[in-house]
Amino acid sequence: MGEREVNSRLGAIDAVFNPRSIAFVGASNNLGKWGFIIFHNLLMGGFEGRIYPVNPHEEKVLGLKAFHSVTDIPEEVDLAIFTIPAAAMPSAIEDCVKKRVRAGVVISAGFGELGEDGKNLEHEMVRKARASNMVLVGPNGQGIVNTRARLYPWMPAYIPSPGDVAIISQSGNISTWLAYGLGEFAFGVSKVASTGNNADLSWEDYFLYLKDDPDTSVILAYVEGAGQGRKFFEAAAETTRTKPIVLLKAGVTDAGTQAAQSHTGVLAGDDAVFEAACRQAGIIRVFDLEEAIAISGAFVGTPLPQGQRVAIVTGGGGMGVMAADSCIAAGLDIPRLSRALKDKLKAMLPSWWVPGNPVDMVAGLGFAGPREIIPILFESKEIDAVLLIAIGWTYMMKDISENSPFAKLMDIKPLIEQRYDRERMYCNLLAEMIREKNRPVFPVSWVARKAAENNFSSILELLGRGIMVYPTQELAIKAIASLARYQAYLAGERE
Amino acid sequence: MGEREVNSRLGAIDAVFNPRSIAFVGASNNLGKWGFIIFHNLLMGGFEGRIYPVNPHEEKVLGLKAFHSVTDIPEEVDLAIFTIPAAAMPSAIEDCVKKRVRAGVVISAGFGELGEDGKNLEHEMVRKARASNMVLVGPNGQGIVNTRARLYPWMPAYIPSPGDVAIISQSGNISTWLAYGLGEFAFGVSKVASTGNNADLSWEDYFLYLKDDPDTSVILAYVEGAGQGRKFFEAAAETTRTKPIVLLKAGVTDAGTQAAQSHTGVLAGDDAVFEAACRQAGIIRVFDLEEAIAISGAFVGTPLPQGQRVAIVTGGGGMGVMAADSCIAAGLDIPRLSRALKDKLKAMLPSWWVPGNPVDMVAGLGFAGPREIIPILFESKEIDAVLLIAIGWTYMMKDISENSPFAKLMDIKPLIEQRYDRERMYCNLLAEMIREKNRPVFPVSWVARKAAENNFSSILELLGRGIMVYPTQELAIKAIASLARYQAYLAGERE
Numbered sequence: 004m005g006e007r008e009v010n011s012r013l014g015a016i017d018a019v020f021n022p023r024s025i026a027f028v029g030a031s032n033n034l035g036k037w038g039f040i041i042f043h044n045l046l047m048g049g050f051e052g053r054i055y056p057v058n059p060h061e062e063k064v065l066g067l068k069a070f071h072s073v074t075d076i077p078e079e080v081d082l083a084i085f086t087i088p089a090a091a092m093p094s095a096i097e098d099c100v101k102k103r104v105r106a107g108v109v110i111s112a113g114f115g116e117l118g119e120d121g122k123n124l125e126h127e128m129v130r131k132a133r134a135s136n137m138v139l140v141g142p143n144g145q146g147i148v149n150t151r152a153r154l155y156p157w158m159p160a161y162i163p164s165p166g167d168v169a170i171i172s173q174s175g176n177i178s179t180w181l182a183y184g185l186g187e188f189a190f191g192v193s194k195v196a197s198t199g200n201n202a203d204l205s206w207e208d209y210f211l212y213l214k215d216d217p218d219t220s221v222i223l224a225y226v227e228g229a230g231q232g233r234k235f236f237e238a239a240a241e242t243t244r245t246k247p248i249v250l251l252k253a254g255v256t257d258a259g260t261q262a263a264q265s266h267t268g269v270l271a272g273d274d275a276v277f278e279a280a281c282r283q284a285g286i287i288r289v290f291d292l293e294e295a296i297a298i299s300g301a302f303v304g305t306p307l308p309q310g311q312r313v314a315i316v317t318g319g320g321g322m323g324v325m326a327a328d329s330c331i332a333a334g335l336d337i338p339r340l341s342r343a344l345k346d347k348l349k350a351m352l353p354s355w356w357v358p359g360n361p362v363d364m365v366a367g368l369g370f371a372g373p374r375e376i377i378p379i380l381f382e383s384k385e386i387d388a389v390l391l392i393a394i395g396w397t398y399m400m401k402d403i404s405e406n407s408p409f410a411k412l413m414d415i416k417p418l419i420e421q422r423y424d425r426e427r428m429y430c431n432l433l434a435e436m437i438r439e440k441n442r443p444v445f446p447v448s449w450v451a452r453k454a455a456e457n458n459f460s461s462i463l464e465l466l467g468r469g470i471m472v473y474p475t476q477e478l479a480i481k482a483i484a485s486l487a488r489y490q491a492y493l494a495g496e497r498e
Numbered sequence: 499m500g501e502r503e504v505n506s507r508l509g510a511i512d513a514v515f516n517p518r519s520i521a522f523v524g525a526s527n528n529l530g531k532w533g534f535i536i537f538h539n540l541l542m543g544g545f546e547g548r549i550y551p552v553n554p555h556e557e558k559v560l561g562l563k564a565f566h567s568v569t570d571i572p573e574e575v576d577l578a579i580f581t582i583p584a585a586a587m588p589s590a591i592e593d594c595v596k597k598r599v600r601a602g603v604v605i606s607a608g609f610g611e612l613g614e615d616g617k618n619l620e621h622e623m624v625r626k627a628r629a630s631n632m633v634l635v636g637p638n639g640q641g642i643v644n645t646r647a648r649l650y651p652w653m654p655a656y657i658p659s660p661g662d663v664a665i666i667s668q669s670g671n672i673s674t675w676l677a678y679g680l681g682e683f684a685f686g687v688s689k690v691a692s693t694g695n696n697a698d699l700s701w702e703d704y705f706l707y708l709k710d711d712p713d714t715s716v717i718l719a720y721v722e723g724a725g726q727g728r729k730f731f732e733a734a735a736e737t738t739r740t741k742p743i744v745l746l747k748a749g750v751t752d753a754g755t756q757a758a759q760s761h762t763g764v765l766a767g768d769d770a771v772f773e774a775a776c777r778q779a780g781i782i783r784v785f786d787l788e789e790a791i792a793i794s795g796a797f798v799g800t801p802l803p804q805g806q807r808v809a810i811v812t813g814g815g816g817m818g819v820m821a822a823d824s825c826i827a828a829g830l831d832i833p834r835l836s837r838a839l840k841d842k843l844k845a846m847l848p849s850w851w852v853p854g855n856p857v858d859m860v861a862g863l864g865f866a867g868p869r870e871i872i873p874i875l876f877e878s879k880e881i882d883a884v885l886l887i888a889i890g891w892t893y894m895m896k897d898i899s900e901n902s903p904f905a906k907l908m909d910i911k912p913l914i915e916q917r918y919d920r921e922r923m924y925c926n927l928l929a930e931m932i933r934e935k936n937r938p939v940f941p942v943s944w945v946a947r948k949a950a951e952n953n954f955s956s957i958l959e960l961l962g963r964g965i966m967v968y969p970t971q972e973l974a975i976k977a978i979a980s981l982a983r984y985q986a987y988l989a990g991e992r993e
Contacts, residue, residue: 034913117852174816180944227819253819291820291972321669324722324748325786357612418529449675452947477786 015138016204016212018105020149020194022082023052026073026104027156028095029086029111030056030064037110038086039065041146041156045084048155048162053078073098080104084156089113089121089142092128100135107132108156109141115200116143129203138208144199145175148182150192151218157197159183166191167303167469169216171209172225173198177251177292181223184296189455189466190303193218207238214242221302222248223295236284243285244496247489249299250286252277285492287485294481297473301482304469306443307490308388311335313483314380315361316372317392323361326390326476333484337361344383351375360386373433381442388443388483392476394430395448395462397422423461430464437470443486445479446472510633511699511707513600515644515689517577518547521568521599522651523590524581524606525551525559532605533581534560536641536651540579543650543657548573568593575599579651584608584616584637587623595630602627603651604636610695611638624698633703639694640670643677645687646713652692654678661686662798662964664711666704667720668693672746672787676718679791684950684961685798688713702733709737717743718794731779738780739991742984744794745781747772780987782980789976792968796977799964801938802985805882806830808978809875810856811867812887818856821885821971828979832856839878846870855881868928876937883938883978887971889925890943890957892917918956925959932965938981940974941967 027045031038042056046065055078056064059071070076073083073095083104087095089111099107114125125142132139140147146157150165158175163182168190172178175197182192193216196209206226213219222242239248252274281288287302289295313335317323327337337360340348345358357363362376380386397419430446437444446465448454451472454462465472473479522540526533537551541560550573551559554566565571568578568590578599580590584606594602609620620637627634635642641652645660653670658677663685667673670692677687688711691704701721708714717737734743747769776783782797784790808830812818822832832855835843840853852858857871875881892914925941932939941960943949946967949957960967968974 172816174814174819176814177816177820183944225816227816251820253816253823291824291970293970293972319669319671321667321672321720321722321748324669325672325746328748329786449678453951456948475786475788477788 011136012138012204012208013212013215015105015136016208018081019108019138019140019147019196019204020154021152022106022154024055024078024080024082025050025052025156026055026057026070026076026080026083026099026102027064027086028057028073028083030058030061030069031086032061032064036086037158040160041084041086041110041158044158044160044162045154045156049153050155051153052081055080073102073104076102082106082108084108084110084146085142086110089124092142093124093131096128096131096137099137100131103135104137107137107139107141108144108147109139109199109202110144110146110158111141112143112199114142115202125200125202132203139203140196141199142202144197145178146197148192148195150194157195163195164191165193165218167193167218167220168223168299169193169213169219169221170195170223170225171198171206171213172196173201173227174225174253175199177225180292181225181295181299184292185300187452187455188296188300188471189463190300190469190471205234207234210238210242210248214245220246221299222246223299224248224250225295226250226252227254232280236280239286240284243489243492247302248284248286249289249295249302249485250281251289251292251295285489285496287489289481289485293474293478297471297478298482298485300471301445301486302489303471305445305471305482305486306437306441307493308443308483308487309490310387311484311487312338312386313388313390313480314338314340314386315390315392316364316376316380317361318364318396319392320361320363322392322476323363326392326480327361329477329480330390330483333480335480335484335487338385341383341385344379344385347379347383348376351379372429373436377433377444378436378440381440387487388445390476390479390483391433391444391446393447393449394426394472395450395454395459397426397461398450398453398457398459426461427464430461434465434468434470438468443483444470445483446470447474447476447479448472449474506631507633507699507703508707508710510600510631511703513576514603514633514635514642514691514699515649516647517601517649519550519573519575519577520545520547520651521550521552521565521571521575521578521594521597522559522581523552523568523578525553525556525564526581527556527559531581532653535655536579536581536605536653539653539655539657540649540651544648545650546648547576550575568597568599571597577601577603579603579605579641580637581605584619587637588619588626591623591626591632594632595626598630599632602632602634602636603639603642604634604694604697605639605641605653606636607638607694609637610697620695620697627698634698635691636694637697639692640673641692643687643690645689652690658690659686660688660713662688662713662715663718663794664688664708664714664716665690665718665720666693666701666708667691668696668722669720669748670694672720675787676720676790676794679787680795682947682950683791683795683966684958685795685964685966700729702729705733705737705743709740715741716794716797717741718790719743719745720790721745721747722749727775731775734781735779738984738987742797743781744784744790744797744980745776746784746787746790780984780991782984784976784980788969788973792966792973793977793980795966796940796981797984798966800940800966800977800981801932801936802988803883803938803978803982804985806979806982807833807881808883808885808975809833809835809881810885810887811859811871811875812856813859813891814887815856815858817887817971818858821887821975822856824972824975825885825978828975830975830979830982833880836878836880839874839880842874842878843871846874867924868931872928872939873931873935876935882982883940885971885974885978886928886939886941888942888944889921889967890945890949890954892921892956893945893948893952893954921956922959925956929960929963929965933963938978939965940978941965942969942971942974943967944969
């Protein structure tokens with residue numbers, strides 16, 4: 004493909020995410036059909052461009068005038084969305100070509116994933132589209148999202164908020180869970196593409212388009228099989244110089260590969276080769292949904308560690324011991340602190356403190372922290388990242404404290420409010436310190452996933468500034484290792 | 499120790515968890531002190547026995563008459579709880595011995611964990627107690643819980659519900675998180691002991707006591723170092739023949755070991771030796787808090803799989819592919835299904851279904867399930883466990899569906915209610931099938947952790963019957979592997 008052709012393809016992809024007008028082919032009033040559910044989500048989302056339902060059997064769909072064919076639409080159409088049966092697709096594409104529609108999202112299933120006949124149908128559809136430079140997402144995907152355009156033509160009745168992470172996924176369900184999971188941490192998404200069989204647009208197209216997308220700072224990809232290997236990794240390597248790609252891959256084992264083949268009809272390939280190619284291309288690999296969410300969240304706003312030396316600051320000894328184990332297992336270092344540094348810390352900690360790393364604050368977390376201990380740790384140049392265990396304790400004490408029958412005997416309310424205030428202030432100072440000093444802190448809170456839903460203000464002080472808070476220390480530790488590895492890759496590329 | 503002595507110790511441990519009367523030595527009106535917080539929790543919890551605050555400087559503590567010394571209490575005292583400074587402990591124990599107090603919970607810190615002087619103090623305290631058969635929990639723990647006795651003298655302002663899991667933990671914080679984590683899944687605890695330094699009562703005592711505790715069906719232990727190795731494993735092996743021990747151990751690496759030494763003053767030892775001894779004793783090892791919670795929850799009410807052959811039943815292809823990978827990684831099998839079994843399944847699935855394992859229900863999960871597909875899988879004798887991905891989808895659709903502006907155009911409310919009903923019925927049938935056929939299903943729901951808090955009725959149909967629902971498929975798969983391993987251990991023991 005020549006450069007000009009690539010640019011024209013990238014332009015056409017923009018019609019997928021930023022169309023001025025949309026034809027919805029298969030829009031339906033039947034509540035049980037995807038043509039209803041997805042069309043309903045499109046209308047619900049608040050997209051401000053023109054929307055034309057196409058259905059030969061209806062006069063109106065959800066109150067909008069319906070057209071019998073795309074060719075009947077009087078105005079220009081940038082994007083067509085399809086929920087009609089697979090067999091009807093080639094002729095629907097012919098109509099779009101006549102109408103000079105620039106892009107299509109083929110949600111319809113029944114193509115390459117079903118074997119030889121389906122593959123032939125898929126080829127025919129793509130050939131017709133490519134002949135006139137129309138690009139296609141899918142088939143066999145669940146749709147696309149562009150939060151900035153309030154564009155939500157996809158299957159789930161879930162509307163993610165605008166944010167920095169773009170999700171490209173070969174599984175529809177997984178794109179939903181990734182977006183939903185980020186939302187639990189108050190992180191939004193920029194764009195989502197459920198790519199299905201990748202029959203026309205494929206990984207390299209999405210990577211190169213998102214590389215230059217100003218709304219996207221992290222790309223989160225779910226991959227079943229690498230497809231066209233060389234192009235995939237070339238485009239990825241070009242992208243990772245600008246922004247990280249966090250990649251979740253399935254089909255690692257024989258059983259997984261076999262399942263992947265029947266799911267989207269691709270060959271999963273040899274995992275060791277894939278792993279080596281990922282490392283070379285600077286791709287950050289993750290191995291389950293929770294890692295995918297935590298680590299793409301980490302890349303949103305946490306400064307990159309300059310090395311792998313971790314200080315563990317903990318309010319409880321046991322968690323510190325386990326965190327030290329997990330850091331070592333993740334290839335990170337837990338350096339012994341110098342005498343000079345220990346002396347400095349000792350001056351701010353309780354008398355019974357046993358100096359060392361982990362820095363065990365002995366149930367005293369909060370009385371010295373973001374303004375004292377953590378800056379001193381960074382200033383020592385002995386460490387690269389701080390793992391902070393744990394914040395958000397006050398929320399689990401809420402009910403019991405507020406309902407104390409002894410509230411009559413003592414003034415307990417101000418004490419509780421003071422606790423909340425102190426914790427909110429602590430997190431506020433922490434967020435500001437991270438920003439000002441540009442040094443990475445990885446805070447853990449067991450209730451992090453509930454923060455957005457329940458408006459836990461202290462945790463939101465961090466999440467709201469794009470600083471991930473981790474529901475477990477294991478996820479925080481994986482995030483430290485991933486960010487340090489990406490920093491090392493960037494440094495290597497710059498040499 | 500002779501058998502009679504063991505029995506007398508077990509009797510004394512019962513005074514820890516089922517005292518008729520409690521002296522709280524160090525009870526305080528000062529809101530900043532543990533002597534206030536823990537005493538407050540004791541009163542809040544609703545314990546119905548007699549409670550005597552002991553404080554030489556107060557007439558009343560939280561409205562109750564205070565005594566200057568334990569010896570001043572006019573009635574019998576079964577249990578003493580201590581929050582006084584370490585140095586004052588030996589003479590406090592002397593008072594308890596005079597009063598014939600049977601057991602003590604020493605929350606006070608400043609003993610063996612601080613080095614030689616602390617160790618000497620600890621020995622002195624234990625010697626005095628043992629001389630008159632008084633047993634001690636701690637020192638340096640955060641207290642104990644017995645939910646059936648509504649007994650909550652511990653640090654966190656959190657009151658776990660009654661349930662089947664006993665928690666024994668060398669870390670106070672970790673005992674809190676384990677109880678809180680189980681509570682997120684609507685599982686309660688039977689008893690909690692935060693054991694601290696294990697200076698008197700130790701692992702073998704807790705194991706043997708809980709082995710015969712009718713309220714406990716699963717023992718969840720957090721261990722830093724094995725302490726007296728032989729006794730630990732002997733008592734564990736005796737216990738695991740009756741009920742499972744799920745064990746979380748920290749101090750696996752050098753950095754972790756070093757941290758453990760300064761935390762509770764024990765030597766963590768060589769992990770490979772520990773691992774081998776665990777396997778021999780039938781102990782189920784877990785490696786982080788989430789595994790500890792999911793797997794102890796699994797043991798509460800899920801039937802044990804008779805082997806390691808897993809059928810994956812999934813509503814989304816991508817999740818099935820990843821699950822197959824994770825099963826293989828966990829040492830489980832994903833058998834190919836026989837032709838006869840596939841034909842039976844095909845008759846109940848959509849026409850476009852691609853037969854195989856994973857059983858991908860192609861966004862059709864729910865239209866055939868606990869009454870059809872899952873029983874057929876078990877009846878085939880080709881599989882031992884079902885991993886079910888995923889239930890609880892409807893909850894994420896709640897907001898958008900209920901707020902649809904198109905509700906005027908169509909009657910969408912009944913549709914939503916129908917969805918909820920269908921899902922609740924699905925889970926109800928599933929729970930009943932698991933019970934009746936006594937076969938293990940491991941259901942996954944991304945919102946499982948929110949089910950108790952938000953009263954998600956479908957998921958609670960399972961959790962409420964003691965059947966764990968897993969927030970991720972990775973945790974469900976670890977649970978399958980753990981339950982299968984325990985079943986194999988029990989079968990081997992019976993031979």
